[in-house]
Amino acid sequence: MSTARPPVVIGLTGGIGSGKSAAASRFASHGIVVVDTDLIAHALTGPDGEAIARIAEVFGAEMIAPDRRLDRTRMRSLVFAEPAARKRLEHILHPMIRAESERQCASASSPYVILAVPLLIESGTYRERCSRVCVVDCPESVQIERVRARSGLGEDEVRAIMATQAKRAARLAAADDVIDNSGTLKALDTQVDALHASYLALAR
Structure with missing residues (x-):
């Protein structure tokens, strides 16, 4: 029986346009597994994806x-027009996303794993799975x-x-670590590199 422990999970989040993908890519460049819920x-929801049959049953x-x-495009229009439709879609997708993300995190081979969740703060349930929450932040005008x-x-x-996402202040209040991405990509990379070192220490 293996005695290997599951890797430390770092939750990575931020508002749309904040630069989550750039930060995740930099972590991945260090050999860190990134589990991306998007x-x-x-x-x-791709061709014959696991959720397609249920979506067709519920929405037509x-x-x-x-x-x-x-x-x-059609679904986006519907969920913006009808909040109840968004809830129905989330009821289908969220359990599937959660189960698959848990599977990928548990099987990750790197010392820690980045769990990239755009709505980590809003969901409530992902926070309990993370050792730390890292927020990629920038002014709303930049987003x-x-x-x-x-x-x-x-x-x-x-x-x-943006109105469907947590307010910037709420994300920052929930953060253990913040990456300021209001500047250059080089500045973001420098911050990610420093966090990588601290997360390695945490995982030891």
Whole structure:
């Protein structure tokens, strides 16, 4: 019987456009396993993903694209228009995401694992799984500018997405560690490198 203990789990979060992906990539460059709940959700809702049949049953076949993936544009419009629809979708996806993320964390081979959860603060249940919470932070004006530049969304649309997430102050209040990503990518990398060293020490 193996006596190896599961790796230390570091929760990584931040608002849309904050730079979570850049931070996660830097951690991964050090050989650290990153478990990304967004990627898990995309797999579940991709062509013939595990969640597709249930989504079709609850929301109707019109929510499924011809290639048997979730029609994300149509679903996005629905959940923004109807909060109850968002709850129904979360009721389908969240248990599946949680189970798969737990499996990936438990099987990770690195000294610690980054659990990247955009809504870590909002969900409540992920916090209890993390040894520490690391928040990638930047001013809201920077978030909006970055999201508009990469997505082509209007400012009102970006603000609507941000309104579904925790306020910046709430994320910072819940943080054990903060990465200030209001500056350059090099500055972010420097901060991640320092945290990597401290997380290695924690995992020993």
